[in-house]
Amino acid sequence: EQIPLEMHKVRIVQKLELPTVERRFEAITEAGNNTFLLKNRDIFLDMLTDSGVNAMSDRQQAAMLIADDSYAGSETFIRLESKLREIFGMKFFLPTHQGRACENIISQVLVKPGSIVPMNYHFTTTKSHINLNGGRVEEIINDTGLEIKSNNPFKGNMDIDKLENLIKKHGSDKIAFVRMEAGTNLIGGQPFSLENLSEVRKICDKYGILLVLDASLLSDNLYFIKTREEKFKSMSIREITRKLASLCDVIYFSGRKLGCARGGGICTKNEDVFIKMRELVPLYEGFLTYGGMSVREMEALTIGLEETMDENIINQGPQFISFMVNELDKKGVPVVTPAGGLGCHINAMEFVDHIPQQEYPAGALAVALYIASGVRGMERGTLSEQRNPDGSEVFSNMELLRLAMPRRVFTLSQVKYAVDRILWLYENRKLIEGLKFIDEPKILRFFFGRLEPV
Ligand code: F0G
Structure with missing residues (x-):
């Protein structure tokens, strides 16, 4: 096993909460089943993005x-x-x-x-x-x-x-x-x-x-x-x-x-x-x-x-991502390979192959993973596209759930927790239901649209 080594030490920490599964279900419902609309206080590991959330030196x-x-x-x-x-x-x-x-x-x-x-x-x-x-x-x-x-x-x-x-x-x-x-x-x-x-x-x-x-x-x-x-x-x-x-x-x-x-x-x-x-x-x-x-x-x-x-600074993200991707890949969870930068990307089209593309499989998977773990990811698929002028959907080439790895923010045990919860969800994937919009903005709808289970 290749263990990613942190070439830094932690000198300031921020306390996290892990809300109960009941609260997580309530929170995501309040958020219109859109992980963008969750509040930090309801999130354990925020893997929404690597944007503006990296640890500073x-x-x-x-x-x-x-x-x-x-x-x-x-x-x-x-x-x-x-x-x-x-x-x-x-x-x-x-x-x-x-x-x-x-x-x-x-x-x-x-x-x-x-x-x-x-x-x-x-x-x-x-x-x-x-x-x-x-x-x-x-x-x-x-x-x-x-x-x-x-x-x-x-x-x-x-x-x-x-x-x-x-x-x-x-x-x-x-x-x-x-x-x-x-x-x-x-x-x-x-x-x-x-x-x-x-x-x-x-x-x-x-x-x-x-x-x-x-x-x-x-x-x-x-x-x-x-x-x-x-x-x-x-x-x-x-x-x-x-x-x-x-x-x-x-x-x-x-x-x-x-x-x-x-x-x-x-x-x-x-x-x-x-x-x-x-x-x-x-x-x-x-x-x-x-x-x-x-x-x-x-x-x-x-x-x-x-x-x-500095190579020993920029190698931290990719190495943690590679660890996460390889752990999931080994256990048969469909992930994008080879591991890239930014984060670990799960192929929702295969993970929830019972959910058709018009019901936003990657969005549905993001909701389910949050409920199962308190980990917040981001839909990167059809939900993130914009409809054609005639109102028809633009189906994305890929339906990905992105679990971003903010640079130098999470420890290896936190990454292992996320892996463990994803494996559990994979075994129970048939529980996951598709989504439909109840409030759909015209431009960049994924940011603040609201959805419900179909
Ligand atoms: N270009 C790329 C490749 C990006 O990933 C982003 C942002 C932007 C441009 C826009 O930059 O957010 O500073 O206005 N990506 C973020 C993400 C939002 O979560 O992937 P911005």
Whole structure:
């Protein structure tokens, strides 16, 4: 058994409660059978997301004390900007309040009605912003990317032939930009290889198209390049980062994930794009030297970005996830393999194969696991999609229950508890019932829609 070793010690703890099963049933009913609407006080292990819930280091906390408060021109901002220039080697930086704010700005500037944005795979907020500006997403992930079980170490790779065919079919003028997502979220936190990104770059060069990287889950992707890509094994994380960034025109990120802090930002080496995007920052985010972030968040982010260059820091999440995935896989629970970053992903389509897709199997599984354990996960399937204009469902390629692993937050015994409860639920899976909406928002319905058992 491979035991993941914590390369840190715990110096501050927060008490948890484990509510009774009766209370858990009551709580999830009050929450409209949507785990987003649960309250923390009713949750034992919160595996909803790795966003804004990662443990900060002592150095991050310490840096928050030296923050330099001001509306314009603070030293704090200068430190953040220089750190980003150092690690990505890009000249320009625009701060935002979080990742989706970057997507708003990038989409407003680059997406026009009729635009197409090819990407390895979509993320919920990304797709919504592109659609809002009249564009459309084309997912051109490689074929194994959507297989639940695979030996492909880089399931996040883009299919290069499909990319080129798509550009030829529509003409490069129609393509707003090509987007690559690091640690591809919705297919199970799966990485792309540096080799694949280089191939994508070549196509972008050939047709004069911008390459935009969503680096929100970059730390996991860096770890996987370092440990799985033979060709780059001798490069340091810092060198891999520089190489990767040199292939992109724009890099944006959620600081809630990358850098274990808050906020976000857009880096670019393209001055023209920078100038267009800059206009929108004071309009939606705040002045150019804070962009909606507090100075404390920016200081923590600066240190967090530097810590991302340390292999013994970024390896913690992937190793815990790999432990959890392997324990479940060994016992026959259907999980996405190989283990990726972000969290452990359970294949609901197989776990609850008696629940049809229109009854949201992954949403139903999230509810059942919460009742069975007090562990909160997130539906990543049809519930997280948006209906077609005619009201019909968009059935997701995958129905996943995501159990995110906030970085450095849970102990191994807590992970083992989650595994134990999932095994119990798997044995009793026929008890689980499908769901239907009783209150369904039009956009990003998974955030606050309410459901009941069918
Ligand atoms: N891009 C990716 C790949 C993400 O995973 C997220 C957020 C965003 C963009 C948006 O960033 O939340 O700071 O606005 N993912 C979170 C999650 C919400 O739980 O997977 P944000």
